[in-house]
Amino acid sequence: MIKLVETAEAIFDEYRLQVIKLLQIREMCVCELAAALNLSSPRISQHLAILRRSKIVKERREGKWIFYSLIPKTVDDFNKSWNQFLEAAPDQTPEMKNVIKRLQKMDLAGIREKCVTPSATKKASRITKQTEEGIDNGN
Incomplete structure (x- = not known):
């Protein structure tokens, strides 16, 4: 249950939820996420750092660019744990x-x-x- 709470704390923020929804579409860089969400790049970077520490997103470097994408296993594990918690x-x-x-x-x-x-x-x-x-x- 502790892992569920830790992951939920990382996910259950208005902007982090929006980042996750956007990353379900495709991988994106900070500037794309910032433009789409109308937030500053530093603010997006803070949200991504929280999601990265919780192993919800991963980064891929391509030259000077860093692209972010979801880690499907973490998202699937969270969904499974959350549903089990709600149904129990x-x-x-x-x-x-x-x-x-x-x-x-x-x-x-x-x-x-x-x-x-x-x-x-x-x-x-x-x-x-x-x-x-x-x-x-x-x-």
Whole structure:
């Protein structure tokens, strides 16, 4: 799930999504992307650097030009992981099992009805701490 989050953080930006959509058409250089998106070349370069670090795009040098294209495997892997995440039952990942367990304990304690009060917030914090301690102890 961590890889999914890291890739999503790189992708889910208005301009980076537009860059990805353009690179689905064909490889492009920074100046083409800048002109198409009406952004400065340095700004496009910043977005491409983020996408490159996340292994979403790759570069190809041709003389003094650098062309960018998508890395299909990364995009396919992200799509697969994203769809699995969306289709999975809420309690199918270890992280979500812990979150749901904490929510159930909060529901049993009646936190929801009183969530605007300081005492309910303190009680929710105690439940969170107890749940985390129970998880650490294997409960």
